[in-house]
Amino acid sequence: MHKVLVLICCLVWCWGCSPLKTMTRWYRDSINPTPQVDLTIQADQECGPQGFPASFVLIDTKLERLGRDLSTQDSYPDDRWFDAFWARHAWLHSMVAVTIHGDILAKRTHSLEAEDTTIDYLSLLHGDIEDRMPKAYLLQGSSETRIALSMPFFKENIWKGCLVAVFACDTLIQDAGSSRELALLDAQGSILWGGRYGTLLDAMAEQPWKDRLKDDVRGEYEIHDKRFFWLGRFFFGTWLIYTSEITG
Structure with a gap:
């Protein structure tokens, strides 16, 4: 009799657990599934189609590191910070700390060219003051195009000036492998880097980039029966568009 009771209890326990397991599995699979990352799709979204120049990743990484390092400094730094920042981003043209009145407090530069003195730092003294984030500005020079990234700094929550990192687009790009296959x-439609596309640059510049960026950040287009891929990156208030011919 004792064995019969034990057997009945086991059957009842098994019958009761089966729905519980089914319910648990249904909840896990349907209501709260374990998230899975499709690395193949993610890689394709980040790097574009097969054949897109590898130089894009190197350039994009440089800009991301620059923005990250500058955006964390919202107070006036000491000399050690300037030296470390300058060493970490040795490809920069210059790094300047400017007061709201235009007075230069500190400066690091690789160039003694006269053109460097023509930069109007007062026009760059804005940044994103409300959110304490950098803002990018395009500087059209006579011989090259530069980008300035301006980060506001504060003292006792009062805006005192900006840290301004300036770099030339050709210096940023030309050291990366396969850079001639890329245009920026x-x-x-301002050409920041032309790569090997000299005769096609005017047609690239005339593309409706603003309209395209309203709907997407990547796509394809044609110029003279040649197919091109483009990829847009939002860089602190400025869109940067990478584009390359699709071959093969």
């Missing part, structure tokens, strides 16, 4: 523009 902004949303207004």
Whole structure:
């Protein structure tokens, strides 16, 4: 009799657990599934189609590190910070600390060219003051195009000036492998780096970039029966557009 009771209890326990397991599995699979990352899709979204120049990743990484390092400094730094920042981003043209009145407090530069003195730092003294984030500005020079990244700094929550990192687009790009396969523009069609596309640059600049960026950040287009891929990156208030011919 004792064995029969034990057997009945086991059957009842098994019958009761089966729905519980089914319910648990249904909840796990349907209501609260374990998140899975499709690395193949993610890699394709980040790097574009097969054949997109590897130089894009190197350039994009440089800009990301620059923005991250500058955006964390919202107070006036000491000399050790300037030296470390300058060493970490040795490809920069210059790094300047400017007061709201235009007085230069500190400066690091690789160039003694006269053109360097023509930069109007007062026009760059804005940044994103409300959110304490950098803001990018395009500087059109006579011989090259530069980008300035301006980060506001504060003392006792009062805006005192900006840290301004300036770099030339050709210096940023030309050291990266396969850089000639890549062209770089902004949303207004300004050519920041032409790569090997000299005769096609005017047609690239005339593309409706602003309209395209309203709907997507990547896509394809054609110029003279040649197919091109483009990828847009939002860089602190400025769109940077990477584009390359699709071959093969």
